[in-house]
Amino acid sequence: MDASVGRPVRRSVVVTGATGGIGAATALRLAGAGFDVIGTARSQEKADALVAAAVASGRSLRTVVLEVADPVSCVEAMGQIASMTGGGVWAVVNNAGVPQAGSIEDVSDEQARHLLEVNLLGAMRICRLALPGMRLRGEGRIVNVSSGLGRVPWPLGGWYSASKHALSALTHCLRVEMAHAGVRVSLVEPGAFATAMLDRAIDDLTQADRGGAEGYDRSRALFGAVNARVPGPEPVARTIEKALTSPRPRARYTVGLDARLLVPLHTVSPLWLSDLIKHKITGLPHTSPVRAGAAKETA
Numbered sequence: 001m002d003a004s005v006g007r008p009v010r011r012s013v014v015v016t017g018a019t020g021g022i023g024a025a026t027a028l029r030l031a032g033a034g035f036d037v038i039g040t041a042r043s044q045e046k047a048d049a050l051v052a053a054a055v056a057s058g059r060s061l062r063t064v065v066l067e068v069a070d071p072v073s074c075v076e077a078m079g080q081i082a083s084m085t086g087g088g089v090w091a092v093v094n095n096a097g098v099p100q101a102g103s104i105e106d107v108s109d110e111q112a113r114h115l116l117e118v119n120l121l122g123a124m125r126i127c128r129l130a131l132p133g134m135r136l137r138g139e140g141r142i143v144n145v146s147s148g149l150g151r152v153p154w155p156l157g158g159w160y161s162a163s164k165h166a167l168s169a170l171t172h173c174l175r176v177e178m179a180h181a182g183v184r185v186s187l188v189e190p191g192a193f194a195t196a197m198l199d200r201a202i203d204d205l206t207q208a209d210r211g212g213a214e215g216y217d218r219s220r221a222l223f224g225a226v227n228a229r230v231p232g233p234e235p236v237a238r239t240i241e242k243a244l245t246s247p248r249p250r251a252r253y254t255v256g257l258d259a260r261l262l263v264p265l266h267t268v269s270p271l272w273l274s275d276l277i278k279h280k281i282t283g284l285p286h287t288s289p290v291r292a293g294a295a296k297e298t299a
Ligand SMILES: NC(=O)c1ccc[n+]([C@@H]2O[C@H](COP(=O)([O-])OP(=O)(O)OC[C@H]3O[C@@H](n4cnc5c(N)ncnc54)[C@H](OP(=O)(O)O)[C@@H]3O)[C@@H](O)[C@H]2O)c1
Pocket: 016, 017, 018, 019, 020, 021, 022, 023, 041, 042, 043, 046, 066, 067, 068, 069, 094, 095, 096, 097, 098, 118, 145, 146, 147, 148, 189, 190, 191, 192, 193, 194, 195, 196, 197, 198, 200, 233
């Protein structure tokens, strides 16, 4: 309670990448639950659209413009948020992310660097900027949105899996490092949910496909079929709310039937079996036709 005015203090939460998918669902849900939400957008136009969506659903939230891949933008936005909230946010939801699908052979250094800037360095930078305020107040929450694919490396999505695997490692370290300061840190690992992310991944595959690697057509069809069948992002938003409202938030929340099945299956499977399953699902050939033919001839 705010003793001076006798009413509950609204806790401030920044949600990065709040202009669509999981981020928008989370920002709107948290606003509906009474949080003082600051959603980040990459342009003022998108920020205005988010505010309009909130107003249309009878909620209110505030926005700032933030490009997480740009350190200057991160410092400016977090400074602005500190002024808006009178000293900094109670919680951070690092949700902004990009897919960057394509075979390892086809993804350039530049593309990989951008992916890591957004999915990994950007998220950690936002944590670093929010932590001094949390430390000062002796409490805070950080929720980092990883992916089931952070624990199940996925062919033609290797860099994405790597970025989320690294995000997961840093999140688990941060939780231990900040426990003494009253900052609770959770990782959320969604499976597939229908957002623009899978469409972006399909576009990435089309751009990366130079005809040299196998599996692109099948992966495009797979992502399209998955996107058409899976639910919208609301279950992930619900889970993020749980991580923020639970008195004892869990270290890790895995969301969605696919992730809850695939992650443990991958953990217990020998590598040869998980490789085989990935070959079957992606259509990536197990042996080269040339080598298989040569083997037959010599047999
Ligand atoms: N959907 C899934 O199946 C799924 C599964 C596992 C994990 N995830 C993770 O969930 C998070 C949200 O994804 P989503 O599915 O909701 O995707 P989405 O609909 O594409 O939303 C991504 C959000 O991140 C923002 N963003 C992208 N690059 C940014 C940058 N450089 N700086 C600031 N903001 C940036 C986007 O802004 P713009 O609108 O301006 O592009 C958008 O608001 C991501 O971290 C993703 O890896 C998603």
